Amino acid sequence: MKTLVAALTAIYSLWLLTAPASAQTSRFKGWAAISKELSTRIAAPGESLDLERFIPAEDMEDFLGTWTTFGTEHSFQNGLPNPLSMAIWHVTLSGFAKSVGNSCATPQLAFHPRFLAILRKLCAWPAPEAQSEAVLLEFWWSVMGHNAPQREYAAWRDFFLGPSYRGRPAAETIAAMTLTITMNPYLLLHK
Amino acid sequence: MKLTGGLASRIGLACAILLAVMAASLTASQVRPPALASNVATAFKSSPSAAKQNLLSVKLPDDPLWERRWWIEKTARLLRGGAGLGPDDDVDALLQLSEEEIARRFMSDPRFGDAILDFNMFFLGYKADELKIDGAYSIYAFDFANAVAASQALLQGGDYFKLFDLEGEFFMAPLRSEPLEEALAAEDAGLAPDQLRRKAVAELQAVFDDLISPASAATRSAGQELCRKLSDIVARRTELTNRVYRAFNDIEIFALIRGQVISWPFDALERAAKEGCTGRSWAQADTRRITTAAQSASGRFSRAFAEIFKFEPAVYRPQSVLDFKAVDLSAFPAKEKWLAFGFEQAISLQNSSTNFNRKRAAYILRRFFCDDLTPVGFEDPQEHIGGAHGSDTSCFACHYKLDPMGGFFRKYGAQFYDYTRSSTIIFDDLADVSRQKYEATWRARKSSSRKWNIAYVRSPRWESQNSYGETLGDLSKIIRQAPEAKRCLVKRLFEYITAENQTIDGGYLDYLTKAFEAEAAVSSSAAMKSTIVRILQSQTFHARNPDPQQCYDHGPDAKPTRGPPCRVAFILQRNCGQCHGTVYDGGANLDLGAWILAPDGRNQTFPHLDHDMQQLPAHDTLTRILDRLSSSNPKRRMPKNKIMSSQERQELYLWAQQELGRLSKGDGP
Numbered sequence: 001m002k003t004l005v006a007a008l009t010a011i012y013s014l015w016l017l018t019a020p021a022s023a024q025t026s027r028f029k030g031w032a033a034i035s036k037e038l039s040t041r042i043a044a045p046g047e048s049l050d051l052e053r054f055i056p057a058e059d060m061e062d063f064l065g066t067w068t069t070f071g072t073e074h075s076f077q078n079g080l081p082n083p084l085s086m087a088i089w090h091v092t093l094s095g096f097a098k099s100v101g102n103s104c105a106t107p108q109l110a111f112h113p114r115f116l117a118i119l120r121k122l123c124a125w126p127a128p129e130a131q132s133e134a135v136l137l138e139f140w141w142s143v144m145g146h147n148a149p150q151r152e153y154a155a156w157r158d159f160f161l162g163p164s165y166r167g168r169p170a171a172e173t174i175a176a177m178t179l180t181i182t183m184n185p186y187l188l189l190h191k
Numbered sequence: 192m193k194l195t196g197g198l199a200s201r202i203g204l205a206c207a208i209l210l211a212v213m214a215a216s217l218t219a220s221q222v223r224p225p226a227l228a229s230n231v232a233t234a235f236k237s238s239p240s241a242a243k244q245n246l247l248s249v250k251l252p253d254d255p256l257w258e259r260r261w262w263i264e265k266t267a268r269l270l271r272g273g274a275g276l277g278p279d280d281d282v283d284a285l286l287q288l289s290e291e292e293i294a295r296r297f298m299s300d301p302r303f304g305d306a307i308l309d310f311n312m313f314f315l316g317y318k319a320d321e322l323k324i325d326g327a328y329s330i331y332a333f334d335f336a337n338a339v340a341a342s343q344a345l346l347q348g349g350d351y352f353k354l355f356d357l358e359g360e361f362f363m364a365p366l367r368s369e370p371l372e373e374a375l376a377a378e379d380a381g382l383a384p385d386q387l388r389r390k391a392v393a394e395l396q397a398v399f400d401d402l403i404s405p406a407s408a409a410t411r412s413a414g415q416e417l418c419r420k421l422s423d424i425v426a427r428r429t430e431l432t433n434r435v436y437r438a439f440n441d442i443e444i445f446a447l448i449r450g451q452v453i454s455w456p457f458d459a460l461e462r463a464a465k466e467g468c469t470g471r472s473w474a475q476a477d478t479r480r481i482t483t484a485a486q487s488a489s490g491r492f493s494r495a496f497a498e499i500f501k502f503e504p505a506v507y508r509p510q511s512v513l514d515f516k517a518v519d520l521s522a523f524p525a526k527e528k529w530l531a532f533g534f535e536q537a538i539s540l541q542n543s544s545t546n547f548n549r550k551r552a553a554y555i556l557r558r559f560f561c562d563d564l565t566p567v568g569f570e571d572p573q574e575h576i577g578g579a580h581g582s583d584t585s586c587f588a589c590h591y592k593l594d595p596m597g598g599f600f601r602k603y604g605a606q607f608y609d610y611t612r613s614s615t616i617i618f619d620d621l622a623d624v625s626r627q628k629y630e631a632t633w634r635a636r637k638s639s640s641r642k643w644n645i646a647y648v649r650s651p652r653w654e655s656q657n658s659y660g661e662t663l664g665d666l667s668k669i670i671r672q673a674p675e676a677k678r679c680l681v682k683r684l685f686e687y688i689t690a691e692n693q694t695i696d697g698g699y700l701d702y703l704t705k706a707f708e709a710e711a712a713v714s715s716s717a718a719m720k721s722t723i724v725r726i727l728q729s730q731t732f733h734a735r736n737p738d739p740q741q742c743y744d745h746g747p748d749a750k751p752t753r754g755p756p757c758r759v760a761f762i763l764q765r766n767c768g769q770c771h772g773t774v775y776d777g778g779a780n781l782d783l784g785a786w787i788l789a790p791d792g793r794n795q796t797f798p799h800l801d802h803d804m805q806q807l808p809a810h811d812t813l814t815r816i817l818d819r820l821s822s823s824n825p826k827r828r829m830p831k832n833k834i835m836s837s838q839e840r841q842e843l844y845l846w847a848q849q850e851l852g853r854l855s856k857g858d859g860p
Contacts, residue, residue: 026736027690032320033273040277048325072539073316073554076691114278142786146260146282147273149253149735190690191736 025084026189027079030065031055034188038096041142042115049109054095056088061087081189093182094175096118115142122177125170131161144177156180199338229828230623253735259286263293266727268545269688270297272305272322286328295725304512311338314683316558317535330442333364334533342512344716351715354680355559355670357663360517361450361529365504367440384438391438392496395431398424399456399492402485412754414476421481425464428457442534449608452495455524456488457846491524498522530607530663537606547632548597555596559670560647561679564589565841567821588821591651592837599666602626634682647673648835652825669691675838678704679712681722686727692739697761697839698746699729755786755797759846766843767837774798781812794854813851820844 029037039048055061065079078085090115099108104123107116118138136157144153159165159180165173185191263285268275276282282656285293297303305322312318315335322332333339339362341354353359367384379387402420424431432453434446447453463484467477498519501507510517519525532540540551556562566588602611610616610626617623635641641659647669658669670676681704685695703722712716726732730743737743742757754760763771763783770776771783782798789796789809796809819829820840829835 030320036273036321037268037275040274042278045279046326067318070535070538074318108683112278142278146257146264149261150257151253 007131016165026185026191027063027076028081028085028188029044029190030076031061032066034064035140036181036188038143039144041145042112044110044112047110049094049111051096054092054099055171056091060088063097064092067127080084089183089188097175097178100178101171103175118142119174122174123170125173126167130170132167133157136160139177140181143181144184147191152184152186156184234635236852249690256286258733258735262290262733265732266294268299269727270294270306270723271300271302272309274302290335290728291724292599294727295720298720298723301511301513304342304346308332308338308342308512310687311335311341312355313687314338314558316554322610328364328515330364331535333362333515334535335531336360336362336529336533337531338517339512343515346513346716347742348714348716350713351719352671355676356667357670358528358667359531359532361446361520362515363499363502363518364442364444365507365509366499366502367443368504371440378435385505387438388500391435392610395435395453396489396493396496398431399460399485399489402460403482403489414478417478417481418464418476421460421464421468421485425457425461428461429713432457439733442580445534445537445606448606449525449530450495450520450523451525452492452499452523454493459484494522495524525609530603530609532607540603540607541619543620544618544624545620546618547594548600548603548790549590549593551600551603552593552596555666555670556592556601559679559685560673560675560838561682561840562592562675563841564593565838565845567840567844592648595633595644595646595648595657599660599663601630601633601645649837653834674708675836677708679838681707684719684722685726685731688723689729689731689737690739693731693737694740694742694758695731695755696742696745696749697759697765699742699744701761702746751787754784756846759843760837762843764828766833766839770831774800780804780812810851810854813847813854816847817844817851820847 035049035051038051043049052061063078063085065085066077067074069075069077079166100119102108103119104114111119118135121135122130122139129135137153140153140156156177160173160177165176181187213425262283263282264275266281284298288296308322309318312335314383315338317331317335319329319331322328337356339352339694340356340360341351343349344353345351345475366388370384375382375387379390383392401416402424435453436447439447450759451458463481467480467484471477502516502518507516518529520529540554542548553564553826556564566585600607602609602616604610604616605619605621608617614626615623616626616629633643633645635644643659643661645661646657646659647666649658658673660666660669678700682700685700685703686693703725706725707718707722710721731737734743745757746761755763767783770778771781774780774782776782780800785798786795786805787798789805791808794809796807797812799807799812801807816829819827820843822828825832
């Protein structure tokens with residue numbers, strides 16, 4: 001896990017380094033939008049993933065960006081990343097990532113059959129067939145969608161094929177893969 | 192550290208990371224895995240200068256196929272109400288289509304109705320996070336009647352400008368299916384929401400029906416008996432009304448009040464009591480008058496609730512925006528048209544006894560005309576200014592527009608309730624006042640040919656520029672006809688599709704608006720769809736991490752020169768260019784079409800020469816521009832003897848102000 005922590009540390013620190021320098025312009029899409037996006041990609045047809053349960057406390061999703069401010073004209077609130085929102089995202093998405101990682105044996109969420117099929121292949125990790133380009137790319141797309149540029153994928157793939165995760169167990173690796181994709185700014189922010 | 196473990200440990204992890212980061216952010220480069228981190232860095236950087244560096248530091252161009260998929264993904268999300276590409280979309284097939292074909296395909300998806308409703312609510316200033324909760328539309332999706340009507344029209348090739356109609360249909364949400372927040376009283380214990388509704392309505396119905404039962408009319412002491420019953424009912428009006436309300440939630444009660452579903456029958460009975468009983472001996476009681484009133488009270492009440500019960504969730508479960516059904520308003524005692532301002536607007540756009548509808552007026556200007564009321568002076572009116580703080584010129588800068596706009600709402604008191612039929616009006620602060628006295632605020636001067644001083648005011652000096660009216664119906668027509676409203680709609684659409692703070696070049700906005708207007712003359716819904724397609728095809732929408740200060744798209748005949756910043760370049764060209772096209776133009780020696788290095792050698796400014804033909808510092812030029820824009824002296828006010836739209840004047844003024852602020856802070860460009 002140390003490596004993952006390092007990766008996430010990098011994300012936070014880069015945010016902290018760039019934020020004060022100039023007005024941050026990219027904003028969160030917001031909790032509702034992200035959970036809808038993820039549901040569209042990986043939930044069973046007609047279902048939505050119950051992601052709410054990973055939010056550490058009730059109404060905390062408002063800190064992740066929200067339009068709904070009843071009683072006044074609405075403007076997007078809490079849209080700029082800050083340490084509090086990043087911490088909430090991290091807790092929430094860690095819970096989700098762990099759930100995905102633990103779904104090799106029994107699915108923990110109402111997944112789409114196509115996503116389950118991709119997941120099953122990845123569950124063979126660290127076996128070589130799970131480390132193929134096709135499997136990794138398919139998994140990346142099914143969680144990230146087409147939000148990020150190719151180089152972002154390449155970096156992610158190389159990281160997991162590198163020494164940190166090459167030989168780790170499937171559940172741990174898949175959780176880390178899911179977390180790094182979902183914490184990626186290309187997913188969370190309007191970019 | 193492990194990811195596993197309870198909540199506490201996970202929060203602990205996050206905090207630990209943050210603390211570590213804050214302590215050691217400058218050495219973060221030593222811990223980050225190089226590949227991932229550098230990409231993350233690229234993704235998070237978004238300042239203009241960082242963007243420039245990115246261009247240099249990214250060695251490989253982004254794979255065009257990946258970028259196209261990204262465009263499709265974003266487009267799907269926009270046009271399908273947040274649903275991006277999913278496992279059931281055939282991306283490879285989509286890649287074969289042109290951008291326009293892809294956009295049109297998504298627009299024929301049923302989910303497009305949600306996307307448009309979402310945009311309409313954004314336009315009105317009330318966008319929600321989600322329209323559906325657990326697969327069913329939330330009550331707020333129904334709350335903005337004009338947004339719903341316009342969405343339906345767009346899907347059916349109809350009149351999208353219903354969005355501008357401030358009165359029309361009423362789309363009631365399915366009745367409550369959740370339990371109320373308060374616990375039920377003992378007498379209602381165990382009742383489901385629909386059972387409670389039926390019970391509460393039947394109780395009051397029985398009270399009304401009792402007045403018309405043949406038994407009460409047949410007895411000899413009929414008059415006495417009737418008047419006793421009637422006065423009892425009238426006296427218990429509040430209590431009886433609240434007994435019906437106990438089965439409904441706030442938003443439903445709001446509709447019952449506006450529709451006068453309960454108040455109308457009671458008013459009828461009160462009148463009958465006054466005219467048929469009061470002051471008469473029992474024998475003289477006008478039983479026929481009373482019975483007729485009771486019949487109509489009972490009939491109206493039962494008819495209205497028969498209509499309302501058609502919205503029981505057991506029978507009414509709309510699956511798409513097209514399924515939203517309008518109430519048959521002829522079943523309601525109130526008039527035929529329903530005000531577009533719904534429950535949430537009634538709460539957020541309150542009108543106190545001292546506000547004179549200014550909050551509502553500012554809302555209309557901001558939302559339908561994109562006029563944010565930045566005070567930038569005004570042309571001296573030709574006559575002496577009268578009315579509210581008319582003599583105080585700094586106030587007049589906003590109030591010359593605000594006050595006449597407020598007049599359109601003069602009949603509407605608390606919660607937009609229509610007091611037309613009443614001699615007093617009650618406000619949201621619960622104060623009341625005589626309606627005649629109140630409305631006199633908007634009476635035109637005796638010398639005027641108009642009865643009311645109610646208008647969308649463009650110029651206090653040139654009345655012919657203004658659009659006058661009296662009612663909200665008139666205001667709807669004014670908005671429908673106003674070029675400002677169409678331009679505002681297109682601007683908001685651009686912001687909705689790209690980013691709210693994204694600068695748009697005025698020439699490009701003009702181009703989009705002209706095309707929109709031309710197409711809207713034939714079909715407003717087709718025009719809307721084509722405009723969506725155009726914006727999706729724009730450079731802005733194709734740009735990764737666009738800089739909000741930059742303009743990526745320009746009008747068709749834009750000159751590729753290094754002119755002034757794009758936020759104002761077109762405004763200057765349109766309003767000032769003809770007289771300020773060169774410094775050698777005797778008049779002012781000010782060229783507002785060029786942008787050169789300032790004498791300080793750091794900032795940029797307009798070419799502007801003093802008497803000795805020396806370039807003036809940027810600071811002086813900006814100060815003079817601010818002065819000339821906000822002066823109310825027609826000899827000084829720019830553009831000289833020409834009308835400039837209030838929106839553009841505000842934009843230019845704000846820009847000059849910010850530019851000046853930046854200069855005096857000593858920031859570089």
